[in-house]
Amino acid sequence: MSFQNIAEIIKPNQDEMHRQRFVSILRKKVLMDFASDMKTVYENKVEPKFEKEYGRKPSDGKEIRKLMLDEPIFKAWSSLRYNAQMMTWWSVQSSIERNLNKLVEAATQVLNNKPTGGSLELNAKTQIPKEITELDIHLMPGCFHNEYLPNDVAQGALYHYGTTVFSGGLPHRKDSKGGVARSIANYLDIKYPKWKPKRILDLGCTAGANTKPYAEVFKNADVHGIDVGAPLLRFGHAHAETENIKIHYHQRNALNSGFPDEHFDLITSSFFFHEVSVKDTEKIILECYRMLKPNGLMLHMELPPSDFTDAYYNFYLDWDAYYNNEPHYLKFRELDFNKLLTKSGFKKDKIEMIRIPNYDTTPESEFCSVARGEESFRRDHGNGAVWFTFGGWK
Ligand SMILES: C[S@@+](CC[C@H](N)C(=O)[O-])C[C@H]1O[C@@H](n2cnc3c(N)ncnc32)[C@H](O)[C@@H]1O
Secondary structure, eight states: OOOOOGGGSOOOOHHHHHHHHHHHHHHHIIIIIIHHHHHHHIIIIIHHHHHHHHSSOOOSHHHHHHHHTTOHHHHHHHHHHHHHHHHHHHHHHHHHHHHHHHHHHHHHHHHHHOTTSOEEEOOTTOOOOHHHHHSOGGGOTTTTTOOSSTTOOHHHHHHHHHHHHHHHTSGGGSSOSOHHHHHHHHHHHHHOTTOOOSEEEEESOTTSTTTHHHHHHSTTOEEEEEESOHHHHHHHHHHHHHTTOOOEEEEOOGGGOOOOTTOEEEEEEESOGGGSOHHHHHHHHHHHHHHEEEEEEEEEEEOOOGGGSOHHHHHHHTHHHHHSSOTTHHHHHTOOHHHHHHHTTOOGGGEEEEEEEOTTTSOHHHHHHHHTTSSOOOOOSGGGSEEEEEEEEO
């Protein structure tokens, strides 16, 4: 029996297709050309003026932000970026609404048959964090968890199709999703050829784009993804199953995920912790330590901490904290990762903070030699050339 791939159900009509293409190109213009013009204004005008007045350069991203707030180019850039973000979701919403019954039907049919033997465990009592219930994170209407009809998948579809538009024009995400996990999994596989994790957990997996590559690279592993949003997981489960990738999805809160002690060889996440409060981050890292097997690895991909990047780039990255409904973003980037990890039990000499090249955009020979430690990777975080990861071995 064959099943329709849930990620291929929606065919935008001509108007929607053009709208989506427009938004992808707008985002590319805003994030690349317009952002580069803004940096030129900062370097040629704002910074020299400040230096003349105070005899020093601005010390951090927050100081630069204060200076830039009144600059016409910042106002225009920020407003365009905000609108492009909103338009990203709007550009796919109408086609999702029109096809919602078909999407739900496809997901339910896969769920009833489970062609690859993956699973979906939902628990309506799962505690949804307050920031998710009170804010539309990333300005995504309905956020990660809202449900509008029985067995709803709308928010999973919105995230899946919306992020395609979101990254559509950008050089590092032209073809497929899952680039972060593909980079981490391949890096680990090359760096530690004898290490074959048998059980893997991905926290805050959303619709599973960055969960699936672990199952593809570590073919004998049992791969689990947890998230609090049921519609995301229904969509992710249906998608993985029709792509013949076996994943076990669970609706669980990472604060108290209920897995046994020393259960996983590898615990990972991508773009997860910057959306979690510092208090909860500390608890979740402790929980990871508890769930890791001895000699297991925890490695999370995140935005680089503010002391890894220069003042201007911090100002640039931190835009999301102020305008994209990401309330924990600034505090997360200011965390002392060594302190966070040692407090949770990781020994100092077992801590890992690795800049992993993007597998999809780095020539294979370069990727392999960086992973084997034969050369270091010099390109910056910007445009997804490299992913910052933190964690440690137990
Ligand atoms: C930005 S998304 C992660 C993106 C995803 N990992 C990817 O790479 O496509 C953050 C996710 O974390 C989930 N989340 C937030 N707090 C959580 C918690 N305490 N436990 C489990 N999931 C959580 C949200 O529902 C959301 O799906």
